[in-house]
Amino acid sequence: MSDIIRLLPDHVANQIAAGEVVQRPASVVKELLENAIDASAKAITLIIKDAGKTLVQVIDDGKGMSTTDARMAFERHATSKISTADDLFQLATKGFRGEALASVAAIAHVSVKTRREEDDLGTQLDIEGSKVTQQEPVVMPQGTIISVRNLFYNVPARRKFLKSDSVELRNITNEFHRVAMAHPKIAFKFLNNDSELFNLPAGSYRNRIVSIMGSRVDDKLVPIKEETELLSIHGYIGKPEFARKTKGLQYFFANDRFIKHSYLHHAVVSAFEGLLPDKANPSYFLYLDVPPDSIDINIHPTKTEVKFEDEHSIYAIVRASVKHALGQFSIDAIDFHRDTELDVPYEKARGHAQAPKIEVDHDFNPFQQTSSSSNGSYQSNAYRAPSTPAWEALYTGLDEESSMIDENTAFAKAEQSLFSSEESTGSTNIFQLQRKFIISTLQSGLLVINQNRAHERVLYEQLLRQLTVQNGVSQQLLFPIALERPQEEVSILKQLQPELESVGFLFKVLENANIQIDGLPLDLKQTDVEPLLDSIITFQQEELPDGNFSHIDRLAARMASKMAIKTGDVLQQKQMEQLIDELFACKEPELTAQGKKVFINLTGEHLNSKFN
Numbered sequence: 331m332s333d334i335i336r337l338l339p340d341h342v343a344n345q346i347a348a349g350e351v352v353q354r355p356a357s358v359v360k361e362l363l364e365n366a367i368d369a370s371a372k373a374i375t376l377i378i379k380d381a382g383k384t385l386v387q388v389i390d391d392g393k394g395m396s397t398t399d400a401r402m403a404f405e406r407h408a409t410s411k412i413s414t415a416d417d418l419f420q421l422a423t424k425g426f427r428g429e430a431l432a433s434v435a436a437i438a439h440v441s442v443k444t445r446r447e448e449d450d451l452g453t454q455l456d457i458e459g460s461k462v463t464q465q466e467p468v469v470m471p472q473g474t475i476i477s478v479r480n481l482f483y484n485v486p487a488r489r490k491f492l493k494s495d496s497v498e499l500r501n502i503t504n505e506f507h508r509v510a511m512a513h514p515k516i517a518f519k520f521l522n523n524d525s526e527l528f529n530l531p532a533g534s535y536r537n538r539i540v541s542i543m544g545s546r547v548d549d550k551l552v553p554i555k556e557e558t559e560l561l562s563i564h565g566y567i568g569k570p571e572f573a574r575k576t577k578g579l580q581y582f583f584a585n586d587r588f589i590k591h592s593y594l595h596h597a598v599v600s601a602f603e604g605l606l607p608d609k610a611n612p613s614y615f616l617y618l619d620v621p622p623d624s625i626d627i628n629i630h631p632t633k634t635e636v637k638f639e640d641e642h643s644i645y646a647i648v649r650a651s652v653k654h655a656l657g658q659f660s661i662d663a664i665d666f667h668r669d670t671e672l673d674v675p676y677e678k679a680r681g682h683a684q685a686p687k688i689e690v691d692h693d694f695n696p697f698q699q700t701s702s703s704s705n706g707s708y709q710s711n712a713y714r715a716p717s718t719p720a721w722e723a724l725y726t727g728l729d730e731e732s733s734m735i736d737e738n739t740a741f742a743k744a745e746q747s748l749f750s751s752e753e754s755t756g757s758t759n760i761f762q763l764q765r766k767f768i769i770s771t772l773q774s775g776l777l778v779i780n781q782n783r784a785h786e787r788v789l790y791e792q793l794l795r796q797l798t799v800q801n802g803v804s805q806q807l808l809f810p811i812a813l814e815r816p817q818e819e820v821s822i823l824k825q826l827q828p829e830l831e832s833v834g835f836l837f838k839v840l841e842n843a844n845i846q847i848d849g850l851p852l853d854l855k856q857t858d859v860e861p862l863l864d865s866i867i868t869f870q871q872e873e874l875p876d877g878n879f880s881h882i883d884r885l886a887a888r889m890a891s892k893m894a895i896k897t898g899d900v901l902q903q904k905q906m907e908q909l910i911d912e913l914f915a916c917k918e919p920e921l922t923a924q925g926k927k928v929f930i931n932l933t934g935e936h937l938n939s940k941f942n
C-alpha cells in the first residue's frame with residue numbers, strides 16, 4: 331500500500347483555520363476593528379450590509395501598509411506584531427497570531443486599500459479564495475479600508491448556519507460595544523444598511539459608556555479606582571438600587587481587551603452581597619491593567635478568555651475595590667464631603683496594598699512557626715508576633731498601635747467637620763436612644779446609628795488591618811486562662827495561631843493538649859473569651875469556599891460580631907463620640923461585614939415630607 335499522508339493545500343488549511351477564527355460576521359468585525367486599533371487609528375468606521383452577510387467594511391486612519399506588507403498580510407501566520415516566542419509574553423497589541431486576514435480571505439471576497447503616510451499612492455488588492463486576483467495603485471488618504479463581501483460564499487454549510495439578520499446584527503453590535511468601550515480615545519462610527527447606528531466621538535471612559543449604553547445609565551454609575559502593585563483597576567459599577575433581574579451590563583476589560591472571567595465576576599458579585607434585591611444582577615464596567623507578562627491571552631483563538639497569574643490576589647483586589655467604591659458611594663449619597671485622602675484604603679495609606687499579597691502566600695505554613703521568619707513578607711507584616719518574645723511583641727504592638735491611633739485621630743479630625751454644623755453646639759448633639767441607637771445631628775438632617783452594628787464595623791476593619799498589615803495590641807493577663815478542649819479543637823486553634831496572635835490573642839498549647847491563654851485582644855472581656863473561641867472553632871470547621879481571602883475576612887467578621895457593644899449597653903457621651911469618629915474613619919462605614927445597614931440619614935427633606 332502506498333503512503334497515505336499528504337499535506338493539505340494552503341487554501342484548505344486556511345478554510346479549516348477560518349473555522350476557528352471566523353464563526354459569524356461578528357468575528358470578522360472584531361478582527362478588523364482590532365487590526366485598525368493595532369495600526370494606531372484615531373478614527374474608525376464600521377459599515378455593514380445585511381448584518382454583515384453581504385458586507386463588512388472597516389475604514390481606519392491608521393498607519394497603513396506597504397504594497398508588500400499588504401500582500402503578506404493575507405498569508406497564514408503573517409504578523410508584524412511578534413517576531414520571537416518571547417514577544418508573546420509582552421503583548422501590547424490585540425493581534426499576534428497572523429491568522430485573521432488569512433482566515434477571512436479563505437471564506438469571503440476581500441478587498442483591501444491601504445496607504446502609508448510616506449507613500450504617494452496606496453495599494454488596492456482583491457483576494458478570492460486566498461489568491462490575489464487584482465493589484466493596482468490607488469489614490470486615497472492615509473489608512474486602510476478592508477472590505478469583506480459574501481461571507482462563507484464558498485462554504486455553503488456554514489452560511490446556512492448563520493442566524494437571522496437581527497441576531498447577527500446583535501452579535502456585531504455587541505462586538506462593536508466591547509471594542510469601542512475599551513478604546514474611548516478612538517472615535518468610532520457604525521453604519522448598518524446606510525443608517526448610522528453609532529457615532530462616538532473620542533472622549534472619556536464615562537462618555538463612551540454613556541453614549542453606548544444610553545444617557546439613562548449616567549446617574550447610575552459609581553466610579554471605582556484603585557492602584558496596587560499587582561494591577562490597577564478603574565471604571566464604574568452600577569448603583570445597587572438599579573440592579574435588575576435581567577443579566578445586567580457586565581464588562582471586564584484587561585489591558586484594553588474585553589474579557590470574560592467567571593471567577594472575577596464572582597468577586598464583583600460577592601462584593602455586592604447584601605446590597606442587591608434577590609436575584610438581581612449588578613452592572614459593572616471594570617478596566618484592569620496588569621503587566622502584560624502576567625496575563626495569558628493565548629488560551630483561546632478568539633481571545634476573550636484569559637488567564638491571570640495570581641488570580642487569587644486579583645480576585646481579592648477586585649472584590650475589595652468594588653466594596654470600597656460602594657462604600658464611598660453611600661457616603662457620598664448622604665452628602666458628606668469627605669477629604670479625598672480618606673478615600674485611600676488603609677493598606678495604601680501605608681504605601682502600597684499589602685493585604686492581598688499576604689493572603690495568598692501559598693507557601694505559608696501555619697504550623698511552621700519559627701521557619702516562617704524566613705518568609706520576608708510575612709515577617710515584615712502581620713506575623714511578627716510568633717517569633718518575637720511575648721513581652722517584646724507587646725511593646726512593638728503598642729508602638730504600632732499608638733501610631734495607628736495618631737492616624738485615626740487625623741481621620742477623626744477630618745471627619746469632625748462633618749458634625750460641626752451651625753446648629754451643633756459641641757458634643758451635646760449626640761445622645762443614645764433605647765440603648766440601641768446613637769442619634770446625632772448633621773448639617774443635612776439627623777443621623778441614626780445602630781450602636782452594635784457601628785462597633786462591629788469598627789472592630790471588623792481594625793481586626794482586618796491587624797490580620798493583614800499590622801499586629802494589634804494584646805492585654806497581658808496576670809493570671810493566664812487555662813482551657814481544656816478536645817484534641818481536634820486544639821489543633822484548629824493551633825492552625826490559627828499566627829492569625830490569632832496578630833490580633834492580640836496570645837496562647838500556648840501545653841503538653842497535655844490544654845491551652846493556656848496569656849494575652850487577649852484589647853477590646854475583649856475575659857468572659858467573652860470562651861464564646862469567641864467556640865465561635866472561631868465552629869467557623870473554622872465549616873466549609874470555606876473562597877480561599878484565603880474570605881478566610882481572614884470571615885475570621886475578622888466573626889470576632890467583630892462577638893466583641894462588639896451590644897444593644898442594651900449604656901454608652902457614655904465620650905464613648906459615643908469616639909464610636910462615631912471611629913466609624914467614619916472606616917473604609918465602609920455604612921454596612922456591617924454581613925452587609926447590614928449601620929446607620930440611616932434622615933434628611934431635612936425627609937423630615938419635611940413627614941409634616942405634610
Ligand code: ADP
Nearest residue numbers: 365369403409410425426427428429430431474
Ligand atoms: P495579526 O493581527 O494577528 O497580526 P492579522 O491577520 O489580523 O494578524 O493581520 C496581519 C498583519 O496585517 C498585521 O500584523 C498587520 O501588520 C497588518 N494589518 C492588518 N490590518 C491592518 C490595518 N488596518 N492597518 C495596518 N496594518 C494592518
Ligand code: MG
Nearest residue numbers: 361365425430
Ligand atoms: Mg489581527
